[in-house]
Amino acid sequence: MTDTIDALIRLHAQAQPGKPMVIDPDQQLSYAELDAGTQELAAAFVAAGIGKGARVGLIMPNSVEWVRIAMAITRIGAVLVPLSTLLAAPELGAQLRVASVQYLITVEEFRGHRYLDDLSTVRADLPALRVVWTADQLPSGPGPGGIDAVTAAVTPSDTLAIMFTSGSSGPPKGVIHSHGNALRAVRSGLSARCVDADTRLYLPMPFFWVGGFGSGILTALSAGATLVTEQIPRPETTLRLVERERVTLFRGWPDQAEALARQSGAVGADLSSLRPGSLEALLPAEQRAEPGARAKLLGMTESFGPYCGFRADTDMPRSAWGSCGKPFEGMQLRIVDPDTGEPVPAGTIGMIQLRGPHMMRGICRRSREELFTPDGYYPTGDLGHLDDDGFLFFHGRSDDMFKVSGATVYPSEVEQALRTIDGVDNACVADVSGAVGAIVVGDVTVDQLRAAARDRLSAFKVPTVWLLVASDDDIPRKATGKVDVAKVRALLAAQ
Known part of the structure; x- marks a missing residue:
C-alpha cells in the first residue's frame, strides 16, 4: 500500500x-x-x-x-x-x-x-x-x-x-x-x-x-x-535554474511565467527542455493553444489542490473552451442554488459543492456538522455551472456576487464578456456602491467598451464605472497571485 x-x-x-x-x-x-x-x-x-x-x-x-x-x-x-x-x-x-x-x-x-x-x-x-x-x-x-x-x-x-x-x-x-x-x-x-x-x-x-x-x-x-525549487523566485535566477536543471514542466502562476517570458531574451536562457503542459508563455509560439482552449485547473486547500481539469497539453472540445475541465476521478461535484441548497439544472450558475474520498477530513476546531451538508457535500463558496457534457465553468466566489436593482451580477460573467471585445486584453469587475465597475486592460475607449458590452450583456450587467489601465501589472493582486477584489473596488470607487 x-x-x-x-x-x-x-x-x-x-x-x-x-x-x-x-x-x-x-x-x-x-x-x-x-x-x-x-x-x-x-x-x-x-x-x-x-x-x-x-x-x-x-x-x-x-x-x-x-x-x-x-x-x-x-x-x-x-x-x-x-x-x-x-x-x-x-x-x-x-x-x-x-x-x-x-x-x-x-x-x-x-x-x-x-x-x-x-x-x-x-x-x-x-x-x-x-x-x-x-x-x-x-x-x-x-x-x-x-x-x-x-x-x-x-x-x-x-x-x-x-x-x-x-x-x-x-x-x-x-x-x-x-x-x-x-x-x-x-x-x-x-x-x-x-x-x-x-x-x-x-x-x-x-x-x-x-x-x-x-x-x-x-x-x-x-x-x-x-x-x-528555490527560496525566492527572481526572473534571472529562475531562468538560469530552469536551464541548468533541464526542467521539463513549469507549473505555477501564469503571471510569473509571463514575466519570465518577457525577460528570457535578455537573460539568454535556454528553455528548450520545457514540454507542452508547461505554462504557455514560456513555450514556443507553435506550441501554444488558442485562448480558452486549455483548462484552467480549479482547486482549493479543502480538496488538497486541483479537483477539476483536463490534460494541460490538450485542447478541450470547442464547446468547453473557457472551462476548468471535468472533475477528477473520485470527486463528486454538484451545483446548487446558493439560497436553497437545491441542485440546479445544467447551464445554471450556482454554488459548487464537493464530496468524495479526496476531500479534507475536517477543519481545526470545527464540527463536521458545521462543514458538510447532511449528505456529505462541502459547500465551497465558489460559483460555477456545468454544461451538458459535465465541463465546469467557474464564476468566482459567492461573496463576490452582488445585486444591481435586485438582479444578481456574477463578476466573472461580465469579465468573460468584456474579454471578448476587440482590443481588450483583460478585465476585472467588482461592485461599486451597488453599481457594476470594471478595470480594463487594453487599447480601447470607454465609449467602445460600453457599446460592445451592451451587445453582449443584459443592461443591468453593463459596467457604469470604468477604469482603463495599461497592463496587467496595474491590476492589484495578493501574494497568491489572485486579484485583490477589495483594492479593485477601492480603485473603482475613486473614479
Missing part, C-alpha cells in the same frame, strides 16, 4: 535510488538519500518525544531541507503543520494555537521576519507548545533501525498535515488532511498536469501552501519525479 508517505519513500528508494527527488540551487537529494536521511532524522524526532499524532510546525522557505524535515515528520505519523514565512507575530500565534502545535521548527530569520522574536511575544498564549528548535539545531539521536515499528503503525487514515488556507476572506482555516485523502487527491490530477516519472518539475509556490506541498512535493513523490 502506497497511501502513506513512508510507503512511497521506501518504494522509490528501492526502485530508483540514485534519481534526484528534490533540487534547489545549492543541493539535491536522491530518493535513496531521502530515505536514509529522513529515517535518521525521524529516529531523532522519536527519541525527542515526537510520536504518532504529535503536531509539528515548520517555518522555513522552500529548500531541500524543508522536504527532508517534512518527510521525516510525516513518516512516523506525526502531523505536519506548515506555517507561512509571511506571518506577523499575532497571525503566527493564532495559527499555532488553532492547530495546537506542540513542537516547532523554524529558521531564525527570512526576508526581515525574525520568528524567534515574534514567538517570544505570543508564547504565553500557547499552552500546547513544548519545544522550539531552530532549523540548524535539530535533535540527533539513535540510528535508523528504531523507526520501522513506528512507521509500520501509520495508516492511510492517519492525519498527514494541517494546511492553513491563504485566506480569501476572514481568518485562515486549519484544514486537516489524512495520508490517504491527500495522496489520492494528488494522484487523481497527475495526468491532467502532465506529470510522470520522467518529469523534472519547477513550481514557484511556497511549500507552506497546498499548491507547493501537494502540487509540488507530494506530486513529485507520488509520480517518482524530480522537483526543482
Whole structure:
C-alpha cells in the first residue's frame, strides 16, 4: 500500500535510488538519500518525544531541507503543520494555537521576519507548545533501525498535515488532511498536469501552501519525479535554474511565467527542455493553444489542490473552451442554488459543492456538522455551472456576487464578456456602491467598451464605472497571485 508517505519513500528508494527527488540551487537529494536521511532524522524526532499524532510546525522557505524535515515528520505519523514565512507575530500565534502545535521548527530569520522574536511575544498564549528548535539545531539521536515499528503503525487514515488556507476572506482555516485523502487527491490530477516519472518539475509556490506541498512535493513523490525549487523566485535566477536543471514542466502562476517570458531574451536562457503542459508563455509560439482552449485547473486547500481539469497539453472540445475541465476521478461535484441548497439544472450558475474520498477530513476546531451538508457535500463558496457534457465553468466566489436593482451580477460573467471585445486584453469587475465597475486592460475607449458590452450583456450587467489601465501589472493582486477584489473596488470607487 502506497497511501502513506513512508510507503512511497521506501518504494522509490528501492526502485530508483540514485534519481534526484528534490533540487534547489545549492543541493539535491536522491530518493535513496531521502530515505536514509529522513529515517535518521525521524529516529531523532522519536527519541525527542515526537510520536504518532504529535503536531509539528515548520517555518522555513522552500529548500531541500524543508522536504527532508517534512518527510521525516510525516513518516512516523506525526502531523505536519506548515506555517507561512509571511506571518506577523499575532497571525503566527493564532495559527499555532488553532492547530495546537506542540513542537516547532523554524529558521531564525527570512526576508526581515525574525520568528524567534515574534514567538517570544505570543508564547504565553500557547499552552500546547513544548519545544522550539531552530532549523540548524535539530535533535540527533539513535540510528535508523528504531523507526520501522513506528512507521509500520501509520495508516492511510492517519492525519498527514494541517494546511492553513491563504485566506480569501476572514481568518485562515486549519484544514486537516489524512495520508490517504491527500495522496489520492494528488494522484487523481497527475495526468491532467502532465506529470510522470520522467518529469523534472519547477513550481514557484511556497511549500507552506497546498499548491507547493501537494502540487509540488507530494506530486513529485507520488509520480517518482524530480522537483526543482528555490527560496525566492527572481526572473534571472529562475531562468538560469530552469536551464541548468533541464526542467521539463513549469507549473505555477501564469503571471510569473509571463514575466519570465518577457525577460528570457535578455537573460539568454535556454528553455528548450520545457514540454507542452508547461505554462504557455514560456513555450514556443507553435506550441501554444488558442485562448480558452486549455483548462484552467480549479482547486482549493479543502480538496488538497486541483479537483477539476483536463490534460494541460490538450485542447478541450470547442464547446468547453473557457472551462476548468471535468472533475477528477473520485470527486463528486454538484451545483446548487446558493439560497436553497437545491441542485440546479445544467447551464445554471450556482454554488459548487464537493464530496468524495479526496476531500479534507475536517477543519481545526470545527464540527463536521458545521462543514458538510447532511449528505456529505462541502459547500465551497465558489460559483460555477456545468454544461451538458459535465465541463465546469467557474464564476468566482459567492461573496463576490452582488445585486444591481435586485438582479444578481456574477463578476466573472461580465469579465468573460468584456474579454471578448476587440482590443481588450483583460478585465476585472467588482461592485461599486451597488453599481457594476470594471478595470480594463487594453487599447480601447470607454465609449467602445460600453457599446460592445451592451451587445453582449443584459443592461443591468453593463459596467457604469470604468477604469482603463495599461497592463496587467496595474491590476492589484495578493501574494497568491489572485486579484485583490477589495483594492479593485477601492480603485473603482475613486473614479
